[in-house]
Amino acid sequence: MTKMAILHGKRLMWRSFSSLSSNPLRVCIVGSGPAGFYTAEKMLKGHQGAEVDIIDRLPTPFGLVRSGVAPDHQETKIVVNQFSRVALNERCSFFGNVSLGSSVALSELREMYHVVVLAYGAESDRVLGVLGEDLSGIYSAREFVWWYNGHPDYSNLAPDLKSTDTAIILGQGNVALDVARILLRPTLELKTTDIANHALTSLAESSIRKVYLVGRRGPVQAACTAKELREVLGIKDLYIHIQEADLLKSPADEEELKNNRIKRRVHELLSKAAATQPSHPRLGQRELHFIFFRRPDSFLRSDNSNGNVTGVRFEKTILQENGDPGKWSAVGTGQFEDLECGLVLKSIGYKSVPVDGLPYDHHKGVVPNHRGRILSDTSTGRIEQGLYVVGWLKRGPTGIIATNLYCAEETVASIFEDLEKGVLTPTTTPKPGREGLVKLLDSRNLRFVPFSGWEKIDLKEKTIGSLRNKTREKITSWEELLKVANK
Incomplete structure (x- = not known):
């Protein structure tokens, strides 16, 4: 049997498995670059009972597609159309301007979600x-x-x-x-x-x-x-x-x-x-x-x-x-x-940045993991239940955008294997997920940017750009980005 056939078979099994759940599988992905969005896409397709929230410290999504791909490589940026369709899925939400560590702690996300996937890349x-x-x-x-x-x-x-x-x-x-x-x-x-x-x-x-x-x-x-x-x-x-x-x-x-x-x-x-x-x-x-x-x-x-x-x-x-x-x-x-x-x-x-409460290999600059499952103890292979990693934080800063697709497939496969084995138990352990996150941010007076806020930024950048015969004119200050998003 080919790898694709095996994956296809697993997807069918996962869909069948998900239909038995009365409670949604609450998933939080930290980081909205290619690794994060490919993970969200695979989760939504593979589990009909999954609700996926993507958080990012920036008010804008898409990570290095926006801030890393060279401006004269516009064809590479077309992938944002695919990611936008993911974000507009009714079971997916984007939370921009939410920083892991200062806005919300990793321990709090783990309390609110069955699955937390770290995909925040390398910011150092x-x-x-x-x-x-x-x-x-x-x-x-x-x-x-x-x-x-x-x-x-x-x-x-x-x-x-x-x-x-x-x-x-x-x-x-x-x-x-x-x-x-x-x-x-x-x-x-x-x-x-x-x-x-x-x-x-x-x-x-x-x-x-x-x-x-x-x-x-x-x-x-x-x-x-x-x-x-x-x-x-x-x-x-x-x-x-x-x-x-x-x-x-x-x-x-x-x-x-x-x-x-x-x-x-x-x-x-x-x-x-x-x-x-x-x-x-x-x-x-x-x-x-x-x-x-x-x-x-x-x-x-x-x-x-x-x-x-x-x-x-x-x-x-x-x-x-x-x-x-x-x-x-x-x-x-x-x-x-x-x-x-x-x-x-x-x-x-x-180089990726460590976070409080997260195992981290300072020499390799990655989170120790086995096929995306985060290891709390590499000597024994003990895993952190419900905590996963994808992208550069998982494998190091290598590869092209498409590399993250295969990386996400592997991590999502591990998540679904853990669901099948009963390691993750959404049916018996309901979690507040999205509602809990909104409530927490509100209690801290933190205003997040939803995907509709990004769409306002996107529209303004394209409108100004068209007047200057440019693809877009990027808004480059935090103050202006948040002002446009919250109009």
Whole structure:
């Protein structure tokens, strides 16, 4: 029997199981990004007696689809239409402006709901831990992405793009390529997107003409996809520089490429770009430099600087097998070189934030779990009854939007297995669910934003956007978002 047939069979069993319930299965999902909405969709389809509430600390839904996907990737954002249909289901409710921890405690949600699924993603960043990391002019890529996407927490970030002509991006994954593309792409091509107006203005006045994309390992290990790489390499009138010596392949590289079609395509694109570029850029031409086998040792500042970064000292690296067959780590060689810049963007990975009462693996940055069931004790495999996890909080900050679909299917399958086994007992233990949450928020004088409030924001953004020939003009302040939502 195929996996799809097994899943289909389970869905039929779940629907039959749900019809026996006289009390609804109360489900709360914390986080309204792709992982949260895919989980809600699977719950509603698989259990006809389920009532699903989605809470989010922002007044706007859709998580990284709204604040993470690049503005020039509008086709990727079409998935919000599917998520909106989920939110409009009569058994689903959205509670925006509700923060886990400050608005409502995890323990309170567990009292009110049979099932609590944590899907709030990764809202922090990994740190390098190197000297000078706190200098001004150094940002995480997440902060920069949220700034140009109009996230209300970062609309006032105001990175200085005028005082330098050079930016260094640490990392070579898709987010790093997104950031490089936004910095180097002609603003005329961004004008019609949903990029935040403050970012468009700043980019139009930007002095940055040269961007370095720096990775610890080689082109074979670059973490980007061919689609993202092809897009940045295709920017009009952009000079691309890649050292051809970096593209030489070791026997281990050959083996890695042989077993990975995506990496093979990425290497082919880099090789073609290196071979077809002239030896020097034209005067005034924008430049993108791919730098491999370098890791940051420290950030530099000049003696007369006001605390702003002026460059990065890199240590050259080589690859060594780290003990796992086929796994290679970048090891320092003791050789150093400096690159000057006035802006650094660290694209070295997102990190989830722990919550009181929640088991958390600080090293991996995830909640310990088995197929979405949260483990209170990893040594014994003891699970937290009724508490589940999905998305980046479950598996780490990896994958594309669609990855969350399979991740949600696995977690929802675990929930339904627990229902079948009697671990969750909605028939014998009624819970207040939605009514309880509304009552609690009301008692704390906390005004939540329902989905109808988001629809008001959505309408206003699209209306203003259409007047400016844009997809939408994002509202970027908390005050204005809440004002529009509560009209």
